[in-house]
Ligand code: ATP
């Protein structure tokens with residue numbers, strides 16, 4: 195393709211609204227344009243990258259026996275009412291009514307629809323396992339659409355659903371999908387890590403997330419540095435070794451004045467106690483009313499664990515008004531002594547002997563608080579957020595943490611959807627049994643952005659060759675020089691004839707502009723016909739390493755091939 199004919203609207207300025215590098219570069223390099231918050235148009239270069247990602251995914255899904263289908267994006271509310279998710283999904287679900295006032299939604303995912311399909315079409319064990327997948331748009335009215343393609347409200351997903359006779363058969367497919375995902379992200383040139391993930395909200399027995407490691411990632415991964423151990427989990431799911439140490443000696447409960455001391459730092463500094471003696475009392479609002487979570491002063495609550503433990507759909511920190519109403523004191527002075535809401539006590543709090551807590555009075559705390567003696571300890575659970583430095587739950591070594599972008603997730607669903615959508619099969623004995631299911635997603639558009647997060651420099655994007663929009667850009671330095679123009683055209687044609695993809699930058703622009711654009715867009719290789727063209731030599735340059743060589747015109751194709759293999 196000639197660049198003069200392509201729609202590649204590059205920008206010189208960094209767009210103000212773009213906070214992360216992938217968002218900035220995809221806008222600047224002319225890949226995407228925003229239509230509304232979290233809704234983007236993919237311009238020609240982006241569409242080429244997406245199609246390459248899709249081709250890799252499709253190949254690997256087909257290899258594992260996946261059959262591609264295409265289900266509707268518009269889904270009737272009845273399906274979602276049957277599974278109970280019409281209410282559970284909450285405001286993230288895009289809802290609409292048709293002209294007859296019947297309720298529909300735009301699909302955020304397809305468990306309901308695919309299970310209803312299979313329930314109607316599959317009867318016998320002989321038809322299982324069945325693996326169905328699709329690649330299409332998904333819709334989620336995210337609370338905070340941001341970071342460009344990383345968290346959109348309309349985005350592209352590959353979703354595969356597997357149906358099985360039993361857990362054992364599901365295990366085999368789960369493993370196969372896990373391995374296929376590893377191949378997919380490797381082929382895309384991404385540095386990733388598969389980590390244990392929470393299964394709470396959908397309710398399943400095992401799950402892994404594939405995380406692209408990047409500072410801009412919204413997820414935190416906790417992992418053991420010992421490779422032989424290999425423990426790695428999403429922070430939401432991660433455990434750490436629990437070594438019960440009781441702290442302090444029992445003493446008499448004592449009320450002390452702590453004027454204006456609200457935060458952990460203020461209270462510990464003022465009273466001269468350590469943060470691990472402090473018992474924080476956090477009040478959460480749920481659909482079952484207020485709940486207090488008690489956690490050590492040096493820890494944070496893992497809200498996913500707390501929510502799973504309580505089995506509630508909504509969990510949100512209570513506002514100042516609610517806190518005052520139930521404790522009778524301003525925020526910062528809540529405590530469990532005399533508190534009349536249900537309490538979840540973290541297992542590290544249970545073993546404290548002489549704790550410090552808010553006194554449910556303004557400007558006052560209690561000393562020598564003894565769980566079980568001074569407040570009831572009925573509901574003990576692990577509700578703390580694991581953090582770097584904690585002992586690994588498997589081997590005890592200090593854990594480390596990194597940020598990651600979740601690009602894919604595999605999930606053992608079990609029978610949750612097959613039971614409610616009545617996806618049953620008959621086994622050899624004629625017994626009617628619910629199918630056992632798995633669900634496996636990849637964020638296609640998010641993966642494209644994740645690739646940019648990992649592969650860029652100050653000049654622009656550096657596409658991994660397997661998903662680059664084109665392998666090479668060919669450009670004559672001087673558009674007025676007939677020899678350079680002719681050589682560039684010949685080389686462009688030779689590269690294309692060799693089955694590679696190239697653009698010819700034939701624009702009447704200054705060389706600096708063409709070089710800058712090529713670097714910004716991130717073609718893996720740039721071929722330049724410049725002042726050595728008269729001697730039959732062209733410059734071939736690798737975008738990633740900066741390596742540059744002068745080669746004979748008839749060796750350019752071989753050089754390009756070599757560089758895109760790097
Ligand atoms: P997240 O925790 O990031 O919100 P999720 O767990 O809700 O994601 P899944 O339901 O597992 O996401 O969806 C499968 C894949 O779809 C994810 O692994 C991710 O790559 C992608 N994805 C999910 N939400 C978005 C979004 N808002 N924008 C772009 N991609 C998304």
Ligand code: MG
Nearest residue numbers: 403600602603
């Ligand atoms: Mg997920």
